[in-house]
Amino acid sequence: MKGTPITADDLKDIEVKTFSPFAQGMYFLAGIAFTVFGIWAHNQTRNMVHSFPLVLFGVAHCVYAGWGRPRKVRDMESELNLMDLTTEIVTRFVGEMESKRKDAK
Missing domain, CATH: 1.10.287 (Helix Hairpins)
Incomplete structure (x- = not known):
């Protein structure tokens, strides 16, 4: 053959993922924290203007952690x-x- x-x-x-597993975990935890805080803020204020950006920011952190910041060699x-x-x-x-x-x- x-x-x-x-x-x-x-x-x-x-393309190589350049995040260490520790950095990915920290980004993921930060994303979860922002998401939970955004949901909590919505439950307290019933105002999506304040809570929606927090939730989106948290979800974006989780996605970025999973993506792993690939860079070309x-x-x-x-x-x-x-x-x-x-x-x-x-x-x-x-x-x-x-x-x-x-x-x-």
Whole structure:
């Protein structure tokens, strides 16, 4: 089986999530807090002008946390070692293929 070789330009076009799990968790918790506070504010004041932006801001925080702020590798060349990135990608790919092969047996 023959494949297409991976070039450095292919690696540079990959999008990588740049949030750590801790940062994602903190954004998610902040989003939940803003959402709950917005709902509470609506229950207290019955005024959507004050509560709706808080709820939207909280939901946006949760979405942003889940999205993970992807950035192109090309934009992070000074921060990343392409050889380490290539090794990590190949190692994970081979690991997934091995587990699929074992499951098929």
